[in-house]
Amino acid sequence: MNSDLLSKILLCLSLPFQSLLRLRVVCKFWRDVIDSPDFKKLHTLTKADDPVHIQVSFLNVVPNQLSIRFQHNMKLLMSCRSDHFNGFSLYYGRSDYLVRLVGEVKGLIGINPTGVNVPVAICNPYLGQLKFLPLTTSSDSLCVLVERSVAIGFDEDYKVAQLMWCYKHRGLHAQLYSRRTDSWRELADGGILDDLTLYSIQPIKSACKNGSFAYWRVNQRVNGDIVPKILSLDMRKEVFRTITLPSGHTGTSSIFVEDEHSFRMFEFMNNRTIIFYSRCEGRQVMWKQTMGEKLPSDVPSWSTSFVFLEHEGFEVAYDYRARELICKLSEDFLGPKVVEFRATLISP
Known part of the structure; x- marks a missing residue:
């Protein structure tokens, strides 16, 4: 089996990142194919964990x-x-x-x-x-x-x-x-x-x-x-x-980008949320406004699609798939930063 054929097979299997790491230790030939720049590029373009x-x-x-x-x-x-x-x-x-x-x-x-x-x-x-x-x-x-x-x-x-x-x-x-x-x-x-x-x-x-x-x-x-x-x-x-x-x-809002022309902006007033969301009309971005619910302060079990949005004096966890604010964390929350991550083979 040559390197091109092995590369095509691995890409067709659409294997996740962790599986590829395990396959790297099968033999030197497999490691060299998976580590090659061409394979890394194709895997990055075709597979998103x-x-x-x-x-x-x-x-x-x-x-x-x-x-x-x-x-x-x-x-x-x-x-x-x-x-x-x-x-x-x-x-x-x-x-x-x-x-x-x-x-x-x-x-x-x-x-x-x-x-x-x-x-x-x-x-x-x-x-x-x-x-x-x-x-x-x-x-x-x-x-x-x-x-x-x-x-x-x-x-x-x-x-x-x-x-x-x-x-x-x-x-x-x-x-x-x-x-x-x-x-x-x-x-x-x-x-x-x-x-x-x-x-x-x-x-x-x-x-x-x-x-x-x-x-x-x-x-x-x-x-x-x-x-x-x-x-x-x-x-x-x-x-x-x-x-x-x-x-x-107010000028102190938190902003999240959903796609090139779609944004959500969160204002926090009296522990309640005002949400501005955008829609695109041609090249013009228009905004609408809605009133959100009171922010929970307890830390729940995290979903698989959340990010932390920084605000003055606190951070807010936001589930961008459900479009829901999960919780509010105070400024004295000194735990580790939490970062959403999709593993790939790209080297810095």
């Missing part, structure tokens, strides 16, 4: 080092410790003020320290692999970059986009990393990024796992006023656009 939820713990047991541990069902998937995070410390036992997780896209999770002097890392916890990306500087040597926000995308191979705020120009730079070149390059912004300010630039979580689009919540200058909007980046065409949020919201 059901999501699982992994726990991510940040530890700071050694001065000037940050340890990160990934677990699933109490089983250790991956643990790493690096002095790349030199100078970073935990804040009241939590690290998300300094290090944020981004993704997951195609089985990859991004580790994004907010400081621009610390490299972004990309990891595949199930393969136990982690890679630090090269540090970046602006093409303008006079720019002073002070903060960034990162998102992962996919187009044949993974890409990493970062928005960086420049103190000199008081505006945003956009850069894109490609694994093919192992380098960053500036993205043309078409004038959009010139009007965006530093405040509240946060990545938005999404149910779209193909990595074609990345989303941030931003503020834009409009006729002298600061207006909250959604910024989207088409990772394939490398084009930005902004999406207007509904009028009447």
Whole structure:
């Protein structure tokens, strides 16, 4: 049996990730076929495992080092410790003020320290692999970059986009990393990024796992006023656009992306929920409003399709398949971060 025939058989069987890992140890020939770039690419395009939820713990047991541990069902998937995070410390036992997780896209999770002097890392916890990306500087040597926000995308191979705020120009730079070149390059912004300010630039979580689009919540200058909007980046065409949020919201809402033109935005007032949801009419995104129920505060047994949405002072677990808010977690919830994950064979 040659490698092409074995590859076709394995792909036709549509085997889940864990089964492929077991088949890798059958013999060296099978391992080489499964580890080949062509097989990994085809398996990623044809097979999507059901999501699982992994726990991510940040530890700071050694001065000037940050340890990160990934677990699933109490089983250790991956643990790493690096002095790349030199100078970073935990804040009241939590690290998300300094290090944020981004993704997951195609089985990859991004580790994004907010400081621009610390490299972004990309990891595949199930393969136990982690890679630090090269540090970046602006093409303008006079720019002073002070903060960034990162998102992962996919187009044949993974890409990493970062928005960086420049103190000199008081505006945003956009850069894109490609694994093919192992380098960053500036993205043309078409004038959009010139009007965006530093405040509240946060990545938005999404149910779209193909990595074609990345989303941030931003503020834009409009006729002298600061207006909250959604910024989207088409990772394939490398084009930005902004999406207007509904009028009447408080500006402190949580947003979730259902697909390219479908969003849900949650306002929390007096422990009740106001939900804005979008519908697309051509290229125009229209918004409707509905009143939600009171948020439960008890932590239930988790479903297979939930994410945590960050809000001011607390987090909310949201089941995006059932379109239900599961529970509310207070700010002093110091347990491990929970990340939805679909295992793949893609290496960072």
